[in-house]
Amino acid sequence: MKVRVLGCSGGIGGAGDTTALLLDEDVLIDAGTGVARLELDSLSRIDHVFLTHTHMDHIACLPMLVDARQGETPLVVHGLPQSLEVLRRHIFNWQIWPDFTTLPDPQHPKLAFAPLAVDEAIALSGERSITPLPAVHSVPAVGYLLENPAGSLAFSGDTYLNPDFWPRINRQTKLQALILETAFADTHQPLAQASRHLCPRLLAAELACYTGKAPVFLTHLKPDQKAEIAAAVQDLLSPDHGLQRVRALTGTHRFQW
Numbered sequence: 001m002k003v004r005v006l007g008c009s010g011g012i013g014g015a016g017d018t019t020a021l022l023l024d025e026d027v028l029i030d031a032g033t034g035v036a037r038l039e040l041d042s043l044s045r046i047d048h049v050f051l052t053h054t055h056m057d058h059i060a061c062l063p064m065l066v067d068a069r070q071g072e073t074p075l076v077v078h079g080l081p082q083s084l085e086v087l088r089r090h091i092f093n094w095q096i097w098p099d100f101t102t103l104p105d106p107q108h109p110k111l112a113f114a115p116l117a118v119d120e121a122i123a124l125s126g127e128r129s130i131t132p133l134p135a136v137h138s139v140p141a142v143g144y145l146l147e148n149p150a151g152s153l154a155f156s157g158d159t160y161l162n163p164d165f166w167p168r169i170n171r172q173t174k175l176q177a178l179i180l181e182t183a184f185a186d187t188h189q190p191l192a193q194a195s196r197h198l199c200p201r202l203l204a205a206e207l208a209c210y211t212g213k214a215p216v217f218l219t220h221l222k223p224d225q226k227a228e229i230a231a232a233v234q235d236l237l238s239p240d241h242g243l244q245r246v247r248a249l250t251g252t253h254r255f256q257w
């Protein structure tokens with residue numbers, strides 16, 4: 001499996017694009033502004049989008065992807081039932097964007113919705129599977145475990161303290177990487193808590209629950225707080241803390257296993 005980071009910033013500005021991970025050529029995890037980096041033929045090869053949640057920084061490019069994509073089969077958007085209802089009601093409602101579940105005609109739509117549930121794995125071609133993981137955010141949300149027989153990669157999605165996440169991660173014997181959000185700096189902890197995100201201090205509490213050794217990559221850093229978050233994470237890496245191999249994800253990173 002290959003995962004190419006198209007966007008991993010907590011906002012726009014500077015070189016950052018918002019969350020989008022391309023799994024092989026046919027699956028997107030979230031559809032933030034990073035999707036706009038892809039050429040038309042790459043967009044047309046995407047068959048599935050797995051959404052963590054419906055916040056704009058994770059769906060910004062979804063409407064235009066549906067319209068741009070060429071192909072006979074619909075783009076299948078997977079999400080929690082509550083997330084799909086939000087998309088129907090507030091995005092694909094003919095006012096913000098056309099309802100592509102009925103276009104060009106209801107028998108041959110460009111868009112289909114597929115509800116998912118935490119812990120229910122979705123099998124994909126090539127012995128790949130994607131399993132929704134619990135997340136704790138200000139709207140219904142999930143993370144994802146991407147898996148093939150050779151290993152797995154876990155992505156927290158946007159989340160606050162998430163005790164149900166760790167037993168599932170600690171069971172992974174072939175985890176290649178752990179992508180965790182750390183949106184805010186410690187000086188913004190009240191906002192992190194209000195908006196259900198982590199800051200380095202809360203990240204340290206989360207990582208204390210991790211018993212494995214996979215490298216940890218931080219995502220969703222707010223652009224104006226990147227330096228402060230990075231400095232705090234360096235402090236977390238002091239020898240007495242015992243944490244190692246924690247670094248910020250970059251918008252060009254690729255994983256392969």
Ligand SMILES: Nc1ncnc2c1ncn2[C@@H]1O[C@@H]2COP(=O)(O)O[C@H]2[C@H]1O
Binds near residue numbers: 055158191195
């Ligand atoms: N009280 C608040 N609750 C939630 N989000 C807020 C609040 N105040 C400001 N925000 C910002 O709104 C953003 C929505 O997307 P994020 O969850 O990435 O991050 C959130 C914060 O940057």
